[in-house]
Amino acid sequence: xxxxxxxxxxxxxxxxxxxxxxxxxxxxxxxLIALAVEALLERDREKAVAVIEADEELxxxxxxxxxxxxxxxxxxxxxxxxxxxxxxAIKVSxxxxxxxxxxxxxxxxxxxxxxxxxxxxxxxxxxxxxRRARAMLSDALDAFIRGDGALGRAVGKADDEVDxxxxxxxxxxxxxxxxxxxxIAPSLELLLVSRxxxxxxxxATNIGEDAVYLAEGKQIxxxxxxxxxxxxxxxxx
Numbered sequence: 651x652x653x654x655x656x657x658x659x660x661x662x663x664x665x666x667x668x669x670x671x672x673x674x675x676x677x678x679x680x681x682l683i684a685l686a687v688e689a690l691l692e693r694d695r696e697k698a699v700a701v702i703e704a705d706e707e708l709x710x711x712x713x714x715x716x717x718x719x720x721x722x723x724x725x726x727x728x729x730x731x732x733x734x735x736x737x738x739a740i741k742v743s744x745x746x747x748x749x750x751x752x753x754x755x756x757x758x759x760x761x762x763x764x765x766x767x768x769x770x771x772x773x774x775x776x777x778x779x780x781r782r783a784r785a786m787l788s789d790a791l792d793a794f795i796r797g798d799g800a801l802g803r804a805v806g807k808a809d810d811e812v813d814x815x816x817x818x819x820x821x822x823x824x825x826x827x828x829x830x831x832x833x834i835a836p837s838l839e840l841l842l843v844s845r846x847x848x849x850x851x852x853x854a855t856n857i858g859e860d861a862v863y864l865a866e867g868k869q870i871x872x873x874x875x876x877x878x879x880x881x882x883x884x885x886x887x
Contacts, residue, residue, distance in 0.1 A: 682753035701757035708750035793861035802861030
């Protein structure tokens with residue numbers, strides 16, 4: 651019994667370590683998105699390059715998180731909610747790494763806009779879109795770490811607003827390009843930025859879905875309108 655108790659404590663120490671690693675990844679991914687958007691709005695090439703160079707750290711954190719989760723699966727053979735968490739952690743770490751890739755894409759757009767030295771249409775909605783996408787990402791990670799299905803569903807519902815802003819930005823930039831052919835090149839870059847922010851929100855939605863699965867043992871696949879959790883099961887905590 652003493653040996654089993656020690657093993658149980660060791661497993662949950664490892665679990666806490668993995669949770670902290672995911673939180674570190676999320677914080678880093680959010681900061682890269684923020685810095686990339688700052689670089690874009692301020693036409694700051696140095697900030698954009700800093701985002702591109704920092705992506706390697708997020709790649710490393712993903713590998714570490716995945717290896718840790720796989721080792722725990724192999725050595726501890728967890729069941730029920732712990733098993734769902736470890737499977738979800740592998741997916742979440744991959745989604746967070748992809749957020750970093752989208753930050754790099756935005757930073758590369760910023761670099762090209764600086765190098766083009768052309769007038770860039772003012773799109774204030776991009777900053778608000780970035781803020782909402784980052785908030786979704788933060789809430790999604792919080793929901794997953796805490797196993798909060800209600801918050802995970804709320805993240806998914808918030809994605810509709812980001813999608814609507816992306817469509818609005820697309821229409822605004824399209825109108826700019828039709829009025830002024832010289833606006834085509836910078837407008838296409840801004841469209842790419844908007845698309846990358848929309849994809850960050852999609853990745854946050856994926857993590858929100860994983861939070862619901864962790865909490866309820868239920869795959870929702872974007873069906874966030876189904877608010878009623880399933881009845882308690884024998885593996886509920």
